[in-house]
Amino acid sequence: MATVAKLLSSVQITCLLLLLAVVSVHPFQSTVKVRALPSSPLSSPLQYSTGADSPISFNQPTVAKTSSPNVSKCTGSSCNIEDLDNEVDTYADPNDKRYSASDWAHNMKSLPKSTILREIRGPVRWITAWSTLVSIIYKTCQLAGLQSLANKMCLGPTPHSLIASSIGLLLVFRTNSAYQRFTEGRKTWEQILNTCRDITRMTSVYERNVGSKRKQRIQRLLAAFPYVLHHHIQPRCLDHTQCEELKGSPHALVLHEPRSISIGHSKSRAKARECWVDKRSLPWCLLPDPVLSKCAQSHNRPLWVTDRLSLEFTEIQYDDNFSSRERLELLKHANKLSECIGHCERIHQTAVPLNYARHALRSLTLWSLTLPFGVVDKLGLLTGPVVGIVAWLMYGVYEIGHRIEDPFQGLSLRLNDLCNGIYRDVMFGDRNQAGMRRQSAFRKDGETESDWDRVGSAFGLSRTEDEILEVLEQQSILEESILLPAAA
Secondary structure, three states: OHHHHHHHHHHHHHHHHHHHHHOOOOOOOOOEOOOOOOOOOOEOOEEEEOOOOOOEEEOOOOOEOOOOHHHOOOEOOEOOHHHHHHHOOOOEOOOOOOOOHHHHHHHHHOHHHOHHHHHHHHHHHHHHHHHHHHHHHHHHHHHOOOHHHHHHOOOOOHHHHHHHHHHHHHHHHHHHHHHHHHHHHHHHHHHHHHHHHHHHHHHHHOHHHHOHHHHHHHHHHHHHHHHHHHHHHOOOEEOHHHHHHHOOOOOEEEEEEOOOOEEOOEEOOOOOEEEEEEOOOOOHHHOOHHHHHHHHHOOOHHHHHHHHHHHHHHOOOOOOOOOHHHHHHHHHHHHHHHHHHHHHHHHHHOOOOHHHHHHHHHHHHHHHHHHHHHHHHHHHHHHHHHHHHHHHHHHHHHHHHHHHHOOOOOOOOOHHHHHHHHHHHHOOOOOOHHHHHHHHHHOOOOOOHHHHHOEEOOOOOEEOHHHHHHHHHHHHHHHHHHHHHHHO
């Protein structure tokens, strides 16, 4: 029993190290509110392929192939933004779900639906089956009187106890490095959000100098930037069925990718891959045909958008209210967006060193396959379930590190929600009620200077400035009347 206790203690130490690695990883759940569109036999959700084996459905603003109520005012590649805002609710719920200890029952019930378990079920099944087979052979040898052969199958807990901590450290370092990349990616998109808000604020404050038409162009370029960057690091192309339906349609747009990308189950080996998208979906519907054709031919479309933004900034004429200082400030914001492109490309294109990832996975596999020989003499037929649980824990931590290693793939960072949030904060104005709420901050219609002379007291009573000064004077007189007798 002492040997089993030592082995269990080493496994506990490993589990603690793994828990330290994933203690900061939060569940990634994404819920984008999309209003229900009018039912139509011609409408269906766009199927975008993201390089996985199966395409992913995104409820984009345009969901029809020919004509439907939500795209009835689409002409060429641009759509009526008012109709677009009315059809799509771009509000994204914050990822504020936090699991406490009281949620243990819910988490255990949802274990069969776990995506991590779905990805690691292969090695877990094989290791569990292998461990069960080892335990059956061991028991058979004992029942057949071959105790010497059964004893030779037992390695003892010492070898696995010695390397258990090393395996745990390998997984901890891998998961921590992956989570740092995840955090860096989130900070990069936070900078994109803040920069787009700052540019929008400046163009609204200097709207008289910028011009309403130029401000609208800047707003559309800013709203298109996050979606174009999302497509740059995670290409989303229509599947082959929808490509066939869009061929010959004015809504079809062909993007030439600089590298081969996978669509569905096939992969092209050509240097430039054709990616089909619908002009009526975001962000392509925000740009007119002449601008969209130039952007589509570029291999780095988010960089093209920042270049066009810089051009719009430099064309703003100087006057007494708008000088070179304001222009340089806007150009600095454009440079920040360009830097964010480089940050995203660095995270996406630089993987964890291959030697480290392979060594960690090989060590984990060998440790799991030989673990039954170290515990079979004590656990007997329970070896299979116990080793299976240990394999689920170990491979689960490895899979978490693999998933957040590239935060722009899958639903780790919920880029759709971030893009929708930037769109909501940038595309404001007189088009809808939601836009008027922020646009009202830059207008003083119905306000007078005297409105600010009245302030609320601690009890919610409105008083003028003269009334407040009168009350303060009375309080000072009262205090002096109290202090004078005391001093005497």
